[in-house]
Amino acid sequence: MRKLLSRNHIRLYLWVGIVLTIIIVPFSLFLSNQFSKYAYSQMDLFNQDKIVRTASRTEFILNKLKAYGLNMYENRYIQEWLQLDRFDPLADMEALNTLTNFMSTEPFIQRAYMINLQTRQVFDSQTGVVTFDAFGDGPMLKKVQEQQPLFLQFFPHEVGGVSHLALIVLSTPAKKDNRGYLVLLLDNRALQNDLLDHNKELGTDILVLDEKGRNVLGGTESQSGIVTMLRGMKPASSGTPVIDIGGGQRLFVNSAPLPSQKWTVYSLTELKSFKSQAESFQRRIVGYSILLLVLLLAAALWNSRRTIKPFRNLAEQLQRKFNNDPAVPAGQVPIQDEYSILKHGIEQLSNRVDEMNVSLRDHxxxxxxxxxxxxxxxxxxxxxxxxxxxxxxxxxxxxxxxxxxxxxxxxxxxxxxxxxxxxxxxxxxxxxxxxxxxxxxxxxxxxxxxxxxxxxxxxxxxxxxxxxxxxxxxxxxxxxxxxxxxxxxxxxxxxxxxxxxxxxxxxxxxxxxxxxxxxxxxxxxxxxxxxYVQMMQPQSELKSVDKLLAAVKAGKKEQAALLLDELFSQLAAMKLSECKVQLTVMLFAIVKEFDKLSALQGVDGIDKQLARFPTLQDLRRWLEQELLDIMNRLNSRQGSDRKEKLAEEMIAYIDYHIHDPMLSAEDVAQHVSLSAKYVRQIFMETQNQPLSAYMLNRRIDKVKELLVTTTISVSDIGERSGFLTKSHFFTAFKKATGMTPNQYRQQHS
The missing domain is CATH 3.30.70.270 (Reverse transcriptase/Diguanylate cyclase domain)
Known part of the structure; x- marks a missing residue:
């Protein structure tokens, strides 16, 4: 096989190289193209989100300024001045102080006019009180006198070669006659710096056009041609509109409306720099893919010489295991037999897997x-x-x-x-x-x-x-x-x-x-x-039965005897029928409380048991002896060995009932027929931790197991592990592990 490898490893290497080239090169080109499309779409989404947030903030600021203007207009001193019918220096002084205070707290208001149509005077925040004839802003005065202002709408207005956004208060849709108006002139530069200029860090210009296509905020004089293009631009059928401004420059155009003003906010993003960055990244993807191809080919060339060696070693080991003749040297294994050896080994492994599946089914x-x-x-x-x-x-x-x-x-x-x-x-x-x-x-x-x-x-x-x-x-x-x-x-x-x-x-x-x-x-x-419902609900109840049960649990024999005397003195004062019912209730309470310790549990009926005793005193002596036996059984559990066994029984009971959200120390105590206080003491002595802490830790361990080994929802896991409420579950788990259940699942999956 080694000779076979030396003849064919070059051929294998070449085939691997061709396959990798066919896969990696087209895939890298496809990946770079997809990245370019994705980058463009993400830039579009980012710009659109940016312009929507800018429009929302602009809308908020303008509405706030409208509310501020209304608040100024409703001021008592400003109203008094606007309603004057004669010259009043004292009213001028009060109006000046009030107007100054208002403007000092709102940086966007650069200038304000108060126009009194009755006295034909204008109170200018910069020049003071002047007559209509001496007032320097004639277009604004004409607009107010002709009753043309829109209802609480900002409009572009120029004073002394400086552009402002102006607001006339109080203008009404019905154009009712008013004796005076308040005019606010905004600082466009401050508005632009606060609302629009922060976008320039991202290479984006912001323009705000009114319904007539006039530039009311943002932009420069050099962008007048762009404003004209935006004014005549039609909505794109798909994607984001792109405009060509000449010189090889193209701009992405995103827009968002300002409903209260009927204006539109536009963002203009330069494509050139982004396109060059995207193309550079595409080239890097292709370059890295080619480098990866070269590295893979080198690794394939190096590894091709070692590919057959593990299979040969495996075949030799399997032959030593399955060959009936151990005397045959491993090096003399014929090449044509190695396939059958590996096949036989795989069949044996498959049989073992089947056996494991059978074992898993047992779970x-x-x-x-x-x-x-x-x-x-x-x-x-x-x-x-x-x-x-x-x-x-x-x-x-x-x-x-x-x-x-x-x-x-x-x-x-x-x-x-x-x-x-x-x-x-x-x-x-x-x-x-x-x-x-x-x-x-x-x-x-x-x-x-x-x-x-x-x-x-x-x-x-x-x-x-x-x-x-x-x-x-x-x-x-x-x-x-x-x-x-x-x-x-x-x-x-x-x-x-x-x-x-x-x-x-x-x-x-x-x-x-x-x-x-x-x-x-x-x-x-x-x-x-x-x-038996009526029997178990007598007309009058015996007193001190609960005290008797508590005394038995505490092992107080003298107190139990005194309480028995008190109970039987009450029974002696009753009628025979009522006495039998009360005895039944009392004995039933003892059996129910000590059903795992009392010999009364094996009694075949209360009536037969009561018939054995001719007098109440005989019954009392018998019952006292039974209670003494119960107390002796409880006392016998106080030895160190017995405590260990009790702790084991408690732990087993908790493990079996850990799903029960109502499981408590009292339930464990009832299971072993001891008081809850003594059960806590035994558990602390034997396990060195409180019983409540052990139950909580077992629930936390159950949650951890289910989080890692299942795909059950977190809320179902909390309920399945015995937590009564979701808030307690999340709080306890975070306190125990330092992380939420979802974080624990992600970290340990």
């Missing part, structure tokens, strides 16, 4: 589990969540679903008997039993484990409520037989898959507590709850 289960938890805890699905679940499960083949909660009885014994990993395996077995049973009936089931004392099933199956109960009884019987756990099962009515799943879950979870009241080992439905 769909993890994604599905994550989405199912989000759906349950947040209540509703986003589009991305729905698509992810639909890919991994056939649950969406059913429009209506049923939610089932399977709760493990005597959960404290379950926790004491198995470590965390074993508990997960047993729950996994329960999920498999349920899934196999439902799929055997032609339905679909997805299980959601929230790291607590229960598992949630979502079932899609077309059947009646009685048939569903029978199916769940079968699942319950199999769990008891194969996993050896007693469970309480509650089921919702058929719900549309777009309903709020979180509220359904909370309600069905409450249904599992009804076994403590009824003692019936059956499947609980939504209809069962209504039977």
């Amino acid at each position: 769909h289960h993890m994604v599905k589990t994550e989405y199912m938890r989000q759906w349950l805890l947040q209540g509703r699905m986003s589009r991305t969540m729905r698509d992810g679940i639909a890919i991994a499960t056939d649950l969406f083949d059913w429009e209506y679903l049923r939610l089932v909660v399977v709760k493990i009885e005597s959960y404290h014994e379950f926790v004491d008997g198995y470590d965390f990993a074993s508990r997960r395996l047993l729950k996994y077995a329960m999920c498999n039993i349920a899934e196999e049973t439902v799929r055997g009936e032609g339905g679909a089931l997805e299980a959601i484990d929230l790291a607590g004392d229960h598992i949630v099933f979502l079932i899609g199956l077309d059947c009646s409520e009685a048939e569903m109960k029978t199916l769940l009884e079968t699942i319950k019987r199999h769990i008891r037989k194969y996993v050896r756990l007693n469970v309480v099962v509650a089921i919702s009515d058929a719900k549309h898959r777009e309903d709020d799943l979180r509220s359904v879950y909370d309600f069905v979870h409450e249904l599992t507590l009804l076994k403590f009241i009824s003692g019936s080992d059956r499947i609980y439905t939504e209809n069962d709850y209504e039977r």
Whole structure:
């Protein structure tokens, strides 16, 4: 093969050179031409934007001067002077002071007249009070006397060989008689310096023409020919108009209107310098492209001698790996066999890729589990969540679903008997039993484990409520037989898959507590709850029940005993029927608060339990012993090893519920049946950080993961990571990372 390379590498190099030349040279010419067109268009856009902003600023300044003139005209002293019917030196002095103050605060006003038609006097800001006969600006006086001024419109006016923009106040459309007028003469040079001359740095001249085509602002005497061309120029059918002013000079013409004045602002841009720069840049593009071509050809010439070597080495390595006879020296590999060796290696690699794809498909289960938890805890699905679940499960083949909660009885014994990993395996077995049973009936089931004392099933199956109960009884019987756990099962009515799943879950979870009241080992439905609503809302409530629960959590045995005495003294004063109802409520509150620790959870009905005790004192002693057992279980968790296990259980619970925006330290405390204060203390001792900080950091980590690995919108990521509001999400993320979510995604993508 080396000999083959030495014979053909020049031929290969020549072919590569021809191909590169054919590609690069035409492309560089095309690129330079496109750049020229783009540069011209950008210059046009830039000039148009510039002239529009200049027109807008000019319009603003002129309107401001109109308002200023009206304000001057309405001044009391100026009005008094304009309305005089006789000579008054005191009014002259007041008008002079007022006019001076006004003009000192507005640099664009160079001169002002006050014309009194009744006294036939003119107050000139430069010369003082003069009669009409002695007034030096006869054309302005004639314009005012003949009632010809337009309504608050500036017009060109020349005084002593100096051009001004003039404004007559108060002129009206109806040309009503006025006894006096205020005339403002603007400083055209100041206006031009402020509004127009800053464009000359960019090689652009600005002209302002009125409706008659007269130059009212900007320009020079040498541009009179250009003004004539602009006056007769017709709108261009496409693009920006270009005028030829002779001598090989061409100008881009952009324009913008001044609606209040019926004027037009024009910008004139020299093309010559820009065209030379564009052509110079085009030549540089072509030159650099040719240089690139030479460098590529040189690299191809150098690399052509090394092209075959890696393939040969690869073939030799593959032959040593796949050849059945290792005694054959690698250097003696026939040339014609190397192709088959490489082909065989590629086939082996393809097989490995297929195996990897199978492994990657297994990750769909993890994604599905994550989405199912989000759906349950947040209540509703986003589009991305729905698509992810639909890919991994056939649950969406059913429009209506049923939610089932399977709760493990005597959960404290379950926790004491198995470590965390074993508990997960047993729950996994329960999920498999349920899934196999439902799929055997032609339905679909997805299980959601929230790291607590229960598992949630979502079932899609077309059947009646009685048939569903029978199916769940079968699942319950199999769990008891194969996993050896007693469970309480509650089921919702058929719900549309777009309903709020979180509220359904909370309600069905409450249904599992009804076994403590009824003692019936059956499947609980939504209809069962209504039977006990009245029982759980007695006419009078026992006092101190909440204090008793707080004392048990705090491990205060003496205080708990005193509170029990107080509660049972209240019970002794009631009728028998009311006493039984109050006892039911009290015991139900204890079970609900300590369901993961209390042995009461396994009691088959409150009525049967109460029937065991002939007197209230017997019941009190039994209940006191149960509460002491609960407090002892809580105290046993205070050892260092036990604290570590509790911290692990808290962390697992947080990870499973991180999508829940309502997750709090109180929820974690309820999960481990401890007070929120003690839970925070344990977490701080074992993890060296506050519990709230850990939950926030886990949410931030979740956001980072989704930003980098997905294309989900930032707002959806914040909601999916458990942030309650967008403002809290953005503030917390910026504080933790120093950048916004979009900046983080761009930096780490």
